[in-house]
Amino acid sequence: MSETAIEALGLAKRYGRGRGWALRDCSFALPAGRVCALVGPNGAGKSTLLALAAGLLRPTQGVVRGPARTDLAYVAQDKPLHPQLTVADTLTMGRELNPGRWDGEIAARIVETLDPGARVRRLSGGQRTRVALALALGKRPELLLLDEPMADLDPLARHELMGALMADTAERGTTVVVSSHILTELEGACDHLLLLDGGRIRLDGAIDDLLAAHTLVTGPVEDLAPHTVVESRTTGRQLTALVRNEGGPVEGPWQTTSPSLEELLLAHLRASKTADRTPEGASA
Amino acid sequence: MLEYRIDRRSGVATYLQIVQQTKQALRMGVLEPGDRLPTAREVVEATAINPNTVLKAYRELEREGLVEARRGLGTFVRATLGAAPATSPLRGELADWARRARETGLTRDDVAALFTSVLDEHFEGDDT
Numbered sequence: 001m002s003e004t005a006i007e008a009l010g011l012a013k014r015y016g017r018g019r020g021w022a023l024r025d026c027s028f029a030l031p032a033g034r035v036c037a038l039v040g041p042n043g044a045g046k047s048t049l050l051a052l053a054a055g056l057l058r059p060t061q062g063v064v065r066g067p068a069r070t071d072l073a074y075v076a077q078d079k080p081l082h083p084q085l086t087v088a089d090t091l092t093m094g095r096e097l098n099p100g101r102w103d104g105e106i107a108a109r110i111v112e113t114l115d116p117g118a119r120v121r122r123l124s125g126g127q128r129t130r131v132a133l134a135l136a137l138g139k140r141p142e143l144l145l146l147d148e149p150m151a152d153l154d155p156l157a158r159h160e161l162m163g164a165l166m167a168d169t170a171e172r173g174t175t176v177v178v179s180s181h182i183l184t185e186l187e188g189a190c191d192h193l194l195l196l197d198g199g200r201i202r203l204d205g206a207i208d209d210l211l212a213a214h215t216l217v218t219g220p221v222e223d224l225a226p227h228t229v230v231e232s233r234t235t236g237r238q239l240t241a242l243v244r245n246e247g248g249p250v251e252g253p254w255q256t257t258s259p260s261l262e263e264l265l266l267a268h269l270r271a272s273k274t275a276d277r278t279p280e281g282a283s284a
Numbered sequence: 285m286l287e288y289r290i291d292r293r294s295g296v297a298t299y300l301q302i303v304q305q306t307k308q309a310l311r312m313g314v315l316e317p318g319d320r321l322p323t324a325r326e327v328v329e330a331t332a333i334n335p336n337t338v339l340k341a342y343r344e345l346e347r348e349g350l351v352e353a354r355r356g357l358g359t360f361v362r363a364t365l366g367a368a369p370a371t372s373p374l375r376g377e378l379a380d381w382a383r384r385a386r387e388t389g390l391t392r393d394d395v396a397a398l399f400t401s402v403l404d405e406h407f408e409g410d411d412t
Binding site for chain 1: 292295298324328331332333336338
């Protein structure tokens, strides 16, 4: 399990000289077999990171190392498919483009609710998502990169497709990176987290480890030193703070609980917003 | 075949929900020694949770001696779980206590909170 599926070192991307950094100082290593949630607000750099990982964009700085083109599958946000092909034609194309590794059974299972003779241009957004995912999973990739795959699916379809995806990882150990700005879509399915904001990585690690490394503290407004406070808020006489468990357990007049994943993300996003307002150099 | 219901809003860790529901099925006799638990693949396909979560739950059940993994075959039930019988003297004492609690004017919620806090105190750190 210590094998790395994809790794970035000092990765940065700027779309043109006069423009800001879409992604910067991005370094991480994702162990093989993980299902990684790539989360962050709109414009955080999620799509840029996925396109770089897929080898479709050239980095401005740094490197990203992952499996060869043939061993990865990437489903872009706009799900590019040939509009004139039928569902059945699209899967035939998938088989011909991936000789020797195509899994027609899993591809067929994902589109089984669709009319095989329907042309892609006639399909709804959610139906197109199914076809795009069928193509991606049929390829039996080592690494699957999905950019906001669930955005136009209803809750039932979302659940079914996430189930199909998890079954695939259970069976073949596929590494998955899936982006979303809605955490609840991914909670439960993912065991690893990459939190992006403003083009930078704010959190990176196994979800269990990240949760265990933080404590949510509520109680009277008092100095929390020596603990590292990620973010704190005061409402009247009540303090709510997220601290890192570095200096041992938090002792004092506070109530301590383990944060939920959502609480952890929100605290880090608020903290990174505050950091961005401070002058360059003081942040990061 | 046992079907797990995962409640993402319950605040209970997902693997613990699987552990608890398996134990409940053992107590109720829905699962008996020799029965096979659903495979990780079957569970995740139905629930859309991460396969490692299921494996973690099964490892926990195995550690407690309730199930055993047989290589290539699946995970099988080894033991049953007996609940305290309805005729146990402990139940009588608890019923007596609940009656007195009500007489002193405590509501159902008050009693539940009190009971939970005593449970937490006496079973702290134990496995559920």
